[in-house]
Amino acid sequence: MYTLVIGNKNYSSWSLRGWLLLRQFNINFEEVRLPLYSETFSEKIKEYSPSGLVPILVTGDQSIWDSLAICEFIAEQHPELRCWPTDLRARAIARSVSNEMHSGFFQIRNNLPMNCRRAKAIEASTPELDREVARVSEIWRTCRESFGDSGSFLFGDFSIADVMYAPVVLRFKSYLIELGMVETEYMQSMLSVASLQEWIDDALAEEEVIDLYEQ
Ligand SMILES: N[C@@H](CCC(=O)N[C@@H](CS)C(=O)NCC(=O)O)C(=O)O
Incomplete structure (x- = not known):
C-alpha cells in the first residue's frame, strides 16, 4: 500500500x-x-x-x-502498467522531455504559477517566457506528430511524459496561452482525463489562498 x-x-x-x-x-x-x-x-x-x-x-x-x-x-x-512508452526510441525521447521539464522552464514556473482557480492572462510577457512557451509547444507538437498515433497523448497512450506536463496544461489554461492546433488538441485531451478533472474539482473546493501564487 x-x-x-x-x-x-x-x-x-x-x-x-x-x-x-x-x-x-x-x-x-x-x-x-x-x-x-x-x-x-x-x-x-x-x-x-x-x-x-x-x-x-x-x-x-x-x-x-x-x-x-x-x-x-x-x-x-x-x-x-507501461508507464513509459514501450518502444526504446520513444522511451528515450519521453525521458528527455520529462527531464527537460523537471530541470528547466524556470520562466514558466516563476511567471505562471499553477493556480487552478485563475482564468486570466498575464499583463505582459517577456522574450524569455515566450521562448519557453514556444519550446513547450514544440515538444508537444513534435511528440504528437512523431509518436502519437496510438492515442491522444504525447506518446499515444498516456505516459509519464503527460504526467510531467500536466501542470503546464493547467497553467496554459489558467493564463489563456494561445497555441497551435496540435497543441490545443493535446490540451483538450489532457483536460478530458477524468483523474485530472478530479484534481481540478478538488482544487476548486479548497479555500486556502497563497498570495505568492496569486499575482
Ligand atoms: N524537484 C521536486 C520539487 C518539489 C517542490 O518544489 N515542491 C514544492 C511544492 S510544489 C514544495 O514542497 N514546497 C514547499 C516549500 O518550499 O516549503 C520534485 O520534483 O518533486
Whole structure:
C-alpha cells in the first residue's frame, strides 16, 4: 500500500505529478494533504521527507521524494502498467522531455504559477517566457506528430511524459496561452482525463489562498 503526501491541489504542481501518475494508472494509495506554508506543513513534513518538499511517496519503511523519482519507482514496481512508452526510441525521447521539464522552464514556473482557480492572462510577457512557451509547444507538437498515433497523448497512450506536463496544461489554461492546433488538441485531451478533472474539482473546493501564487 502506498501513501502519497501532497500540498494544496490548487497550487502544488509537483504534487499533481505524483498524484496523477497513481490515479491514472489505477494504483491504490492513501492521500495525505499538507497545505503549503502552513504550520501543519512545517510540523509534519519532516516525518515524511528529508527534503522538506512534496510530493513524497511512502511505501513500507521507505520514503521516495521528488516527483520524477516517484514516477521511475512506480514504473519499475509495476512494469505491466507501461508507464513509459514501450518502444526504446520513444522511451528515450519521453525521458528527455520529462527531464527537460523537471530541470528547466524556470520562466514558466516563476511567471505562471499553477493556480487552478485563475482564468486570466498575464499583463505582459517577456522574450524569455515566450521562448519557453514556444519550446513547450514544440515538444508537444513534435511528440504528437512523431509518436502519437496510438492515442491522444504525447506518446499515444498516456505516459509519464503527460504526467510531467500536466501542470503546464493547467497553467496554459489558467493564463489563456494561445497555441497551435496540435497543441490545443493535446490540451483538450489532457483536460478530458477524468483523474485530472478530479484534481481540478478538488482544487476548486479548497479555500486556502497563497498570495505568492496569486499575482
Ligand atoms: N524537484 C521536486 C520539487 C518539489 C517542490 O518544489 N515542491 C514544492 C511544492 S510544489 C514544495 O514542497 N514546497 C514547499 C516549500 O518550499 O516549503 C520534485 O520534483 O518533486
